[in-house]
Amino acid sequence: MSSPHVLVVGAGAIGAFFASRLATVPGVTVSAICRSNYKAVVANGLRVTSPVFDETVLRPAFTFCSPDEARESKQKHDTKWSHLLVATKLIQELGDPSALLDGLVNEGSSIVLMQNGLGIEDPYKKRFPQATIISSTTRTSAIQNKPGHIKHNFLTRTTIGPFTPNANETTSDIATQRTQEFAALLHSAGIPDVDILDHAGMQFARWHKTAINAAMNPTAVLARGPTNRAMVLDEELEIHLKAVMKEVLDVACKILGQPLPEWLPRIADVIQGVKGDTSGSHPSMWVDWEAGRKVELEAILGNPLRQAREHGLVLPRTQTIYALLKKAQEVRENQHSIESKLQT
Ligand SMILES: NC(=O)c1ccc[n+]([C@@H]2O[C@H](COP(=O)([O-])OP(=O)(O)OC[C@H]3O[C@@H](n4cnc5c(N)ncnc54)[C@H](OP(=O)(O)O)[C@@H]3O)[C@@H](O)[C@H]2O)c1
Known part of the structure:
Protein backbone atom coordinates (compact mmCIF):
# COMPACT_ATOMS: atom_id res chain seq x y z
CA MET A 1 0.00 0.00 0.00
CA ASP A 198 -15.18 -12.09 6.14
CA HIS A 199 -18.31 -10.61 4.57
CA ALA A 200 -20.71 -13.09 6.19
CA GLY A 201 -19.03 -12.82 9.59
CA MET A 202 -19.12 -9.04 9.49
CA GLN A 203 -22.83 -9.05 8.67
CA PHE A 204 -23.45 -11.33 11.64
CA ALA A 205 -21.39 -9.00 13.85
CA ARG A 206 -23.45 -6.05 12.57
CA TRP A 207 -26.76 -7.82 13.31
CA HIS A 208 -25.42 -8.71 16.76
CA LYS A 209 -24.43 -5.11 17.57
CA THR A 210 -27.74 -3.90 16.14
CA ALA A 211 -29.63 -6.35 18.39
CA ILE A 212 -27.95 -4.82 21.44
CA ASN A 213 -28.43 -1.25 20.21
CA ALA A 214 -32.08 -1.87 19.21
CA ALA A 215 -32.75 -3.01 22.76
CA MET A 216 -30.68 -0.60 24.85
CA ASN A 217 -30.83 2.67 22.87
CA PRO A 218 -34.56 3.29 22.35
CA THR A 219 -35.40 1.83 25.75
CA ALA A 220 -33.20 4.45 27.39
CA VAL A 221 -35.07 7.19 25.51
CA LEU A 222 -38.55 5.79 26.19
CA ALA A 223 -37.68 5.23 29.87
CA ARG A 224 -36.36 8.82 30.12
CA GLY A 225 -32.66 8.26 30.57
CA PRO A 226 -31.67 5.43 32.92
CA THR A 227 -28.03 4.38 32.67
CA ASN A 228 -27.16 1.16 30.85
CA ARG A 229 -26.62 -0.57 34.18
CA ALA A 230 -29.85 0.75 35.72
CA MET A 231 -31.79 -0.71 32.78
CA VAL A 232 -30.41 -4.23 33.11
CA LEU A 233 -30.82 -4.16 36.90
CA ASP A 234 -34.52 -3.37 36.54
CA GLU A 235 -36.42 -6.66 36.61
CA GLU A 236 -39.07 -5.78 34.02
CA LEU A 237 -36.70 -3.89 31.73
CA GLU A 238 -34.24 -6.79 31.81
CA ILE A 239 -36.97 -9.11 30.49
CA HIS A 240 -37.80 -6.60 27.76
CA LEU A 241 -34.16 -5.99 26.76
CA LYS A 242 -33.37 -9.69 26.51
CA ALA A 243 -36.52 -10.30 24.48
CA VAL A 244 -35.69 -7.55 21.97
CA MET A 245 -32.13 -8.85 21.57
CA LYS A 246 -33.43 -12.39 21.15
CA GLU A 247 -36.01 -11.59 18.50
CA VAL A 248 -33.47 -9.57 16.46
CA LEU A 249 -30.84 -12.32 16.72
CA ASP A 250 -33.41 -15.02 15.83
CA VAL A 251 -34.31 -13.07 12.68
CA ALA A 252 -30.61 -12.57 11.90
CA CYS A 253 -30.01 -16.33 12.07
CA LYS A 254 -32.96 -16.97 9.74
CA ILE A 255 -31.92 -14.30 7.21
CA LEU A 256 -28.22 -15.22 7.29
CA GLY A 257 -29.07 -18.93 7.22
CA GLN A 258 -26.93 -20.11 10.11
CA PRO A 259 -26.96 -20.28 13.90
CA LEU A 260 -25.35 -17.54 15.96
CA PRO A 261 -21.58 -18.08 15.59
CA GLU A 262 -19.71 -19.30 18.66
CA TRP A 263 -17.49 -16.23 18.74
CA LEU A 264 -20.35 -13.79 19.29
CA PRO A 265 -21.31 -13.21 22.95
CA ARG A 266 -24.60 -14.77 24.09
CA ILE A 267 -27.36 -12.46 25.36
CA ALA A 268 -26.85 -13.54 28.98
CA ASP A 269 -23.15 -12.56 28.71
CA VAL A 270 -24.03 -9.19 27.17
CA ILE A 271 -26.48 -8.46 30.00
CA GLN A 272 -23.99 -9.64 32.61
CA GLY A 273 -21.33 -7.36 31.11
CA VAL A 274 -23.66 -4.35 31.35
CA LYS A 275 -24.48 -5.23 34.97
CA GLY A 276 -20.77 -4.88 35.70
CA ASP A 277 -20.50 -1.47 34.00
CA THR A 278 -20.21 0.99 36.86
CA SER A 279 -19.11 3.90 34.64
CA GLY A 280 -22.58 5.44 34.66
CA SER A 281 -22.72 5.36 30.86
CA HIS A 282 -25.91 6.03 28.93
CA PRO A 283 -26.76 4.78 25.44
CA SER A 284 -25.78 7.37 22.81
CA MET A 285 -29.37 7.59 21.60
CA TRP A 286 -30.39 8.99 24.98
CA VAL A 287 -27.48 11.48 24.89
CA ASP A 288 -28.59 12.64 21.41
CA TRP A 289 -32.26 12.77 22.43
CA GLU A 290 -31.55 14.78 25.55
CA ALA A 291 -29.47 17.25 23.53
CA GLY A 292 -32.47 17.73 21.21
CA ARG A 293 -30.81 15.96 18.26
CA LYS A 294 -32.38 13.45 15.90
CA VAL A 295 -31.51 9.83 16.74
CA GLU A 296 -30.22 6.95 14.58
CA LEU A 297 -33.75 5.58 14.34
CA GLU A 298 -33.78 4.03 10.87
CA ALA A 299 -30.29 2.52 10.97
CA ILE A 300 -30.86 0.84 14.33
CA LEU A 301 -34.60 0.04 14.30
CA GLY A 302 -36.18 0.72 10.91
CA ASN A 303 -33.68 -1.21 8.79
CA PRO A 304 -33.80 -4.50 10.75
CA LEU A 305 -37.58 -4.25 10.71
CA ARG A 306 -37.67 -3.75 6.94
CA GLN A 307 -35.15 -6.55 6.32
CA ALA A 308 -37.25 -8.89 8.46
CA ARG A 309 -40.40 -7.96 6.53
CA GLU A 310 -38.67 -8.54 3.18
CA HIS A 311 -38.07 -12.10 4.37
CA GLY A 312 -41.62 -12.56 5.64
CA LEU A 313 -40.47 -12.34 9.25
CA VAL A 314 -41.68 -10.20 12.14
CA LEU A 315 -40.02 -8.34 15.00
CA PRO A 316 -43.01 -7.47 17.22
CA ARG A 317 -41.19 -5.85 20.11
CA THR A 318 -38.80 -3.96 17.85
CA GLN A 319 -41.76 -2.76 15.77
CA THR A 320 -43.45 -1.41 18.90
CA ILE A 321 -40.45 0.56 20.11
CA TYR A 322 -39.73 1.78 16.56
CA ALA A 323 -43.31 3.06 16.14
CA LEU A 324 -43.29 4.75 19.56
CA LEU A 325 -39.92 6.41 19.14
CA LYS A 326 -40.64 7.49 15.56
CA LYS A 327 -43.83 9.19 16.69
CA ALA A 328 -42.14 10.72 19.75
CA GLN A 329 -39.46 12.17 17.48
CA GLU A 330 -42.07 13.54 15.06
CA VAL A 331 -44.04 15.13 17.90
CA ARG A 332 -40.88 16.71 19.26
CA GLU A 333 -39.82 18.02 15.84
CA ASN A 334 -43.28 19.58 15.38
CA GLN A 335 -43.09 21.22 18.80
CA HIS A 336 -39.63 22.59 17.95
CA SER A 337 -40.85 24.05 14.69
CA ILE A 338 -43.92 25.63 16.37
CA GLU A 339 -41.70 27.08 19.12
CA SER A 340 -39.21 28.50 16.63
CA LYS A 341 -42.07 30.04 14.56
CA LEU A 342 -43.46 31.66 17.72
CA GLN A 343 -40.04 33.11 18.51
CA THR A 344 -39.64 34.76 15.08
N1 LIG B 1 -19.42 7.67 20.41
C1 LIG B 1 -19.39 6.39 20.71
O1 LIG B 1 -18.97 6.04 21.82
C2 LIG B 1 -19.80 5.35 19.71
C3 LIG B 1 -19.52 4.01 20.01
C4 LIG B 1 -19.79 3.03 19.06
C5 LIG B 1 -20.38 3.39 17.86
N2 LIG B 1 -20.68 4.69 17.61
C6 LIG B 1 -21.28 5.00 16.29
O2 LIG B 1 -20.31 5.71 15.55
C7 LIG B 1 -20.95 6.64 14.64
C8 LIG B 1 -20.42 8.05 14.95
O3 LIG B 1 -20.84 8.37 16.27
P1 LIG B 1 -20.17 9.55 17.11
O4 LIG B 1 -20.55 9.30 18.53
O5 LIG B 1 -18.76 9.72 16.74
O6 LIG B 1 -21.02 10.78 16.59
P2 LIG B 1 -20.65 12.34 16.73
O7 LIG B 1 -19.76 12.56 17.91
O8 LIG B 1 -21.92 13.08 16.62
O9 LIG B 1 -19.76 12.61 15.45
C9 LIG B 1 -20.29 12.66 14.16
C10 LIG B 1 -19.61 13.80 13.47
O10 LIG B 1 -20.02 13.79 12.10
C11 LIG B 1 -20.29 15.15 11.74
N3 LIG B 1 -21.20 15.19 10.60
C12 LIG B 1 -22.46 14.71 10.51
N4 LIG B 1 -22.96 14.97 9.29
C13 LIG B 1 -21.98 15.62 8.61
C14 LIG B 1 -21.90 16.18 7.31
N5 LIG B 1 -22.94 16.13 6.49
N6 LIG B 1 -20.76 16.77 6.94
C15 LIG B 1 -19.71 16.86 7.79
N7 LIG B 1 -19.74 16.36 9.04
C16 LIG B 1 -20.86 15.76 9.44
C17 LIG B 1 -20.92 15.73 12.99
O11 LIG B 1 -20.95 17.13 12.92
P3 LIG B 1 -21.96 17.96 13.87
O12 LIG B 1 -21.30 17.99 15.22
O13 LIG B 1 -22.06 19.27 13.21
O14 LIG B 1 -23.28 17.21 13.89
C18 LIG B 1 -19.97 15.16 14.05
O15 LIG B 1 -18.80 15.93 14.17
C19 LIG B 1 -22.45 6.48 14.91
O16 LIG B 1 -23.01 5.56 13.99
C20 LIG B 1 -22.50 5.89 16.32
O17 LIG B 1 -23.68 5.15 16.58
C21 LIG B 1 -20.40 5.68 18.49
Missing part, protein backbone atom coordinates in the same frame (compact mmCIF):
# COMPACT_ATOMS: atom_id res chain seq x y z
CA SER A 2 1.54 3.37 -1.00
CA SER A 3 1.48 6.10 1.70
CA PRO A 4 -2.08 6.07 2.98
CA HIS A 5 -4.02 9.33 3.09
CA VAL A 6 -7.14 8.90 5.21
CA LEU A 7 -10.03 11.35 4.86
CA VAL A 8 -12.25 11.26 7.94
CA VAL A 9 -15.81 12.17 7.07
CA GLY A 10 -17.44 13.31 10.32
CA ALA A 11 -14.69 14.18 12.80
CA GLY A 12 -16.83 13.75 15.92
CA ALA A 13 -16.19 11.33 18.78
CA ILE A 14 -15.42 8.15 16.84
CA GLY A 15 -14.01 9.82 13.70
CA ALA A 16 -11.61 12.01 15.68
CA PHE A 17 -10.56 9.20 18.00
CA PHE A 18 -9.57 6.93 15.11
CA ALA A 19 -8.10 9.86 13.14
CA SER A 20 -5.87 10.74 16.07
CA ARG A 21 -4.71 7.12 16.40
CA LEU A 22 -4.07 6.68 12.65
CA ALA A 23 -2.07 9.90 12.55
CA THR A 24 0.47 8.32 14.91
CA VAL A 25 1.41 5.72 12.28
CA PRO A 26 4.55 6.74 10.34
CA GLY A 27 3.72 7.57 6.73
CA VAL A 28 -0.03 8.00 7.29
CA THR A 29 -1.59 11.37 6.44
CA VAL A 30 -4.97 12.29 7.91
CA SER A 31 -7.40 14.93 6.67
CA ALA A 32 -10.87 15.65 8.01
CA ILE A 33 -14.26 16.95 6.95
CA CYS A 34 -15.73 18.74 9.96
CA ARG A 35 -19.01 20.55 10.47
CA SER A 36 -19.94 22.35 13.71
CA ASN A 37 -16.44 21.83 15.13
CA TYR A 38 -14.71 23.21 12.01
CA LYS A 39 -13.55 26.57 13.46
CA ALA A 40 -12.30 24.92 16.67
CA VAL A 41 -10.36 22.28 14.73
CA VAL A 42 -8.77 24.86 12.42
CA ALA A 43 -7.78 26.95 15.44
CA ASN A 44 -6.63 24.24 17.85
CA GLY A 45 -6.73 20.85 16.14
CA LEU A 46 -8.49 17.75 17.45
CA ARG A 47 -7.50 17.11 21.07
CA VAL A 48 -8.08 13.53 22.23
CA THR A 49 -7.69 12.44 25.85
CA SER A 50 -7.81 8.81 26.87
CA PRO A 51 -7.26 6.57 29.87
CA VAL A 52 -5.20 4.29 27.59
CA PHE A 53 -3.31 6.49 25.14
CA ASP A 54 -1.23 9.63 25.58
CA GLU A 55 -3.12 12.86 24.96
CA THR A 56 -2.78 13.89 21.31
CA VAL A 57 -3.54 17.00 19.32
CA LEU A 58 -4.11 16.23 15.67
CA ARG A 59 -3.80 18.96 13.11
CA PRO A 60 -5.20 17.36 9.96
CA ALA A 61 -3.25 17.89 6.73
CA PHE A 62 -6.44 19.40 5.30
CA THR A 63 -9.40 20.45 7.44
CA PHE A 64 -12.56 20.99 5.40
CA CYS A 65 -15.76 22.69 6.54
CA SER A 66 -17.91 20.60 4.19
CA PRO A 67 -17.79 17.85 1.56
CA ASP A 68 -18.05 20.60 -1.08
CA GLU A 69 -14.84 22.19 0.15
CA ALA A 70 -13.17 18.77 0.09
CA ARG A 71 -14.31 18.27 -3.53
CA GLU A 72 -12.89 21.64 -4.58
CA SER A 73 -9.60 20.94 -2.85
CA LYS A 74 -9.38 17.48 -4.38
CA GLN A 75 -9.72 18.96 -7.86
CA LYS A 76 -7.23 21.71 -7.16
CA HIS A 77 -4.56 19.47 -5.60
CA ASP A 78 -5.44 16.24 -7.42
CA THR A 79 -5.65 14.53 -4.01
CA LYS A 80 -6.29 10.81 -3.92
CA TRP A 81 -7.58 9.61 -0.59
CA SER A 82 -6.75 5.97 -0.05
CA HIS A 83 -9.40 5.57 2.65
CA LEU A 84 -12.57 7.51 3.35
CA LEU A 85 -13.41 6.79 6.96
CA VAL A 86 -17.09 7.63 7.44
CA ALA A 87 -18.05 8.24 11.08
CA THR A 88 -21.10 10.49 10.92
CA LYS A 89 -24.21 9.65 12.90
CA LEU A 90 -26.61 7.91 10.56
CA ILE A 91 -29.72 10.06 10.34
CA GLN A 92 -31.23 8.48 7.25
CA GLU A 93 -34.31 10.68 7.08
CA LEU A 94 -31.95 13.54 6.17
CA GLY A 95 -31.26 11.79 2.86
CA ASP A 96 -28.88 9.31 1.27
CA PRO A 97 -25.69 9.51 3.38
CA SER A 98 -23.52 8.22 0.52
CA ALA A 99 -24.10 11.51 -1.36
CA LEU A 100 -21.57 13.11 1.00
CA LEU A 101 -18.83 11.16 -0.77
CA ASP A 102 -19.78 12.13 -4.31
CA GLY A 103 -16.66 13.27 -6.15
CA LEU A 104 -14.33 12.19 -3.33
CA VAL A 105 -13.85 8.53 -4.23
CA ASN A 106 -10.98 7.49 -6.52
CA GLU A 107 -10.29 4.25 -8.24
CA GLY A 108 -8.50 2.32 -5.51
CA SER A 109 -10.15 4.21 -2.64
CA SER A 110 -11.67 2.21 0.18
CA ILE A 111 -14.80 3.46 1.91
CA VAL A 112 -14.65 2.44 5.57
CA LEU A 113 -18.02 2.71 7.29
CA MET A 114 -17.47 2.89 11.04
CA GLN A 115 -21.03 3.35 12.19
CA ASN A 116 -23.79 1.55 14.02
CA GLY A 117 -26.85 0.15 12.32
CA LEU A 118 -27.90 -2.36 9.73
CA GLY A 119 -28.02 -2.18 5.94
CA ILE A 120 -25.84 0.90 6.11
CA GLU A 121 -23.50 -0.24 3.31
CA ASP A 122 -26.20 -0.55 0.62
CA PRO A 123 -26.40 3.14 -0.44
CA TYR A 124 -22.59 3.21 -0.86
CA LYS A 125 -22.55 0.01 -2.90
CA LYS A 126 -25.24 1.46 -5.15
CA ARG A 127 -23.54 4.82 -5.65
CA PHE A 128 -19.95 3.51 -5.87
CA PRO A 129 -20.24 0.00 -7.36
CA GLN A 130 -16.51 -0.12 -8.19
CA ALA A 131 -15.22 1.06 -4.82
CA THR A 132 -14.09 -1.24 -2.06
CA ILE A 133 -16.46 -0.99 0.86
CA ILE A 134 -15.23 -1.99 4.30
CA SER A 135 -17.78 -2.40 7.05
CA SER A 136 -16.88 -1.81 10.67
CA THR A 137 -18.43 -1.54 14.10
CA THR A 138 -16.62 -0.52 17.21
CA ARG A 139 -17.17 -0.88 20.94
CA THR A 140 -14.97 2.16 21.54
CA SER A 141 -16.72 4.60 23.84
CA ALA A 142 -15.91 8.25 23.16
CA ILE A 143 -17.59 11.62 23.33
CA GLN A 144 -16.93 15.10 21.97
CA ASN A 145 -17.34 17.20 25.11
CA LYS A 146 -16.81 20.50 23.36
CA PRO A 147 -15.92 21.30 19.75
CA GLY A 148 -12.60 19.65 18.91
CA HIS A 149 -12.21 18.05 22.38
CA ILE A 150 -12.76 14.32 22.36
CA LYS A 151 -12.73 12.12 25.43
CA HIS A 152 -12.03 8.45 24.89
CA ASN A 153 -13.82 6.74 27.78
CA PHE A 154 -12.99 3.05 27.46
CA LEU A 155 -12.65 0.06 25.11
CA THR A 156 -11.24 -0.02 21.60
CA ARG A 157 -12.52 -3.40 20.32
CA THR A 158 -13.29 -2.99 16.64
CA THR A 159 -14.69 -5.44 14.13
CA ILE A 160 -13.95 -5.03 10.46
CA GLY A 161 -14.80 -6.94 7.28
CA PRO A 162 -15.22 -6.46 3.54
CA PHE A 163 -18.71 -5.74 2.22
CA THR A 164 -18.87 -8.01 -0.80
CA PRO A 165 -22.38 -9.35 -1.42
CA ASN A 166 -22.52 -11.21 -4.77
CA ALA A 167 -18.91 -10.24 -5.52
CA ASN A 168 -16.79 -12.31 -7.88
CA GLU A 169 -13.59 -13.90 -6.59
CA THR A 170 -11.28 -11.12 -7.77
CA THR A 171 -13.34 -8.28 -6.28
CA SER A 172 -13.74 -10.25 -3.10
CA ASP A 173 -9.98 -10.89 -2.83
CA ILE A 174 -9.18 -7.20 -3.37
CA ALA A 175 -11.70 -6.15 -0.71
CA THR A 176 -10.31 -8.73 1.71
CA GLN A 177 -6.76 -7.53 1.10
CA ARG A 178 -7.72 -3.88 1.65
CA THR A 179 -9.60 -4.78 4.81
CA GLN A 180 -6.49 -6.52 6.13
CA GLU A 181 -4.36 -3.49 5.20
CA PHE A 182 -6.69 -1.10 7.04
CA ALA A 183 -6.85 -3.42 10.05
CA ALA A 184 -3.04 -3.47 10.05
CA LEU A 185 -3.04 0.34 10.11
CA LEU A 186 -5.38 0.30 13.11
CA HIS A 187 -3.12 -2.19 14.80
CA SER A 188 -0.06 -0.02 14.13
CA ALA A 189 -2.08 2.87 15.55
CA GLY A 190 -2.20 1.06 18.89
CA ILE A 191 -5.65 -0.52 18.63
CA PRO A 192 -4.84 -3.99 19.95
CA ASP A 193 -8.21 -5.68 19.49
CA VAL A 194 -9.21 -5.46 15.84
CA ASP A 195 -11.19 -8.52 14.71
CA ILE A 196 -10.99 -9.15 10.97
CA LEU A 197 -13.98 -11.01 9.57
